[in-house]
Amino acid sequence: xxILLGSHGDRRRMKxxxxxxxxxRLRVELGEGSEEARLVSEIEDHLAxxxxxxxxxxxxxxxxxxxxxxxVGSVAEIVASARAESAPGPAWPDPRLLGVRAARFTVREVxxxxxxxxxxxxxxxxLAALVGFHGVLFDDGSPIWNLLKVSASIAVIGVGALTWSQxxxxxxxxxxxxxxxxxxxxxxxSAGAVWTWHLARVTGDFEAWALLAxxxxxxxxxxxxxxxxxxxxxxxx
Amino acid sequence: xKGEALKGHLDLLLLAVVREGPLHGYAxxxxxxRRSGGAFDLPEGTIYPALHRLERSKLxxxxxxxxxxxxxxxxxxxxxxxxAAFEEEKDQWRSFSGAMETVVA
Numbered sequence: 238x239x240i241l242l243g244s245h246g247d248r249r250r251m252k253x254x255x256x257x258x259x260x261x262r263l264r265v266e267l268g269e270g271s272e273e274a275r276l277v278s279e280i281e282d283h284l285a286x287x288x289x290x291x292x293x294x295x296x297x298x299x300x301x302x303x304x305x306x307x308x309v310g311s312v313a314e315i316v317a318s319a320r321a322e323s324a325p326g327p328a329w330p331d332p333r334l335l336g337v338r339a340a341r342f343t344v345r346e347v348x349x350x351x352x353x354x355x356x357x358x359x360x361x362x363x364l365a366a367l368v369g370f371h372g373v374l375f376d377d378g379s380p381i382w383n384l385l386k387v388s389a390s391i392a393v394i395g396v397g398a399l400t401w402s403q404x405x406x407x408x409x410x411x412x413x414x415x416x417x418x419x420x421x422x423x424x425x426x427s428a429g430a431v432w433t434w435h436l437a438r439v440t441g442d443f444e445a446w447a448l449l450a451x452x453x454x455x456x457x458x459x460x461x462x463x464x465x466x467x468x469x470x471x472x473x474x
Numbered sequence: 475x476k477g478e479a480l481k482g483h484l485d486l487l488l489l490a491v492v493r494e495g496p497l498h499g500y501a502x503x504x505x506x507x508r509r510s511g512g513a514f515d516l517p518e519g520t521i522y523p524a525l526h527r528l529e530r531s532k533l534x535x536x537x538x539x540x541x542x543x544x545x546x547x548x549x550x551x552x553x554x555x556x557x558a559a560f561e562e563e564k565d566q567w568r569s570f571s572g573a574m575e576t577v578v579a
Contacts (some may be wrong), residue, residue, distance in 0.1 A: 275548070279548055280522065282498075282547055283499055283503075283518060283522070286498075287500065309517065309519040311517070315523070317520075318520035318523045318524070319522075319523040322526065322527040323526075325529070
């Protein structure tokens with residue numbers, strides 16, 4: 238029914254109606270595309286290898302091809318597997334892609350990070366409240382500058398409240414909004430720290446407290462992002 | 475053991491086999507069968523989409539390799555991320571199987 242023949246192509250070709258039918262149906266069902274073509278090509282190779290192996294063990298050619306075909310699965314099974322495996326994954330990147338070892342953190346370490354995040358959220362929220370309050374009542378800067386400070390303060394307090402609602406009270410699964418909040422804190426903290434440093438260099442007026450506050454915000458952002466991500470990694474696994 | 479029971483562990487099994495060294499698809503499946511004493515019984519053609527997915531996830535990489543004058547095979551090997559993912563999944567599997575054993579035994 239089927240024999241293995243050398244060809245001018247890259248691999249041996251199979252001769253035999255059932256095999257040819259199988260491969261043709263697989264090609265049709267999978268559709269066009271380089272990924273699909275590669276799959277068909279590998280399945281062909283697989284059939285050839287399996288048949289060759291069986292023949293080397295003394296099985297007749299017909300029997301060897303029958304067995305190979307029987308073990309490779311039906312066209313429907315392979316197509317279903319290809320569809321399932323190519324389905325889009327979650328919107329978040331796979332932690333393994335980033336080489337993140339988040340899921341290897343011990344329970345105690347995760348708890349320590351969580352406590353640190355909650356403590357930092359309290360401290361930065363309090364500082365933000367002070368800065369915002371000061372901006373509204375006492376600051377003699379431009380209205381736009383004051384508005385910016387107050388808005389940033391409200392945002393920091395908002396992220397602090399979200400942090401407490403997700404990690405401190407409701408626990409245990411982080412929401413994406415918290416991850417977004419963490420990114421905001423990282424951006425705002427970095428920008429604030431750089432701005433403070435820049436002002437110190439230009440004006441000679443170094444506001445250590447402002448630098449410290451921004452570094453705390455940055456730390457909170459980094460730890461919150463890490464914690465959210467490690468929880469996400471856990472959920473995925 | 476049938477496919478449904480294996481599906482959740484297929485990544486770990488494939489990574490474990492490829493970890494030993496570069497292998498083509500047929501050899502991976504044969505090695506899986508050999509190591510499991512024939513217990514893992516999946517339709518062989520369904521393994522390839524899983525290998526492709528692992529490659530898309532950068533856990534494996536593959537390339538065509540010539541075998542003799544007129545033939546070539548797709549050979550898979552583990553990446554650095556694949557190695558890390560294998561260790562991670564192995565740890566999780568050990569915790570899980572240990573806990574199962576404790577409960578079921």
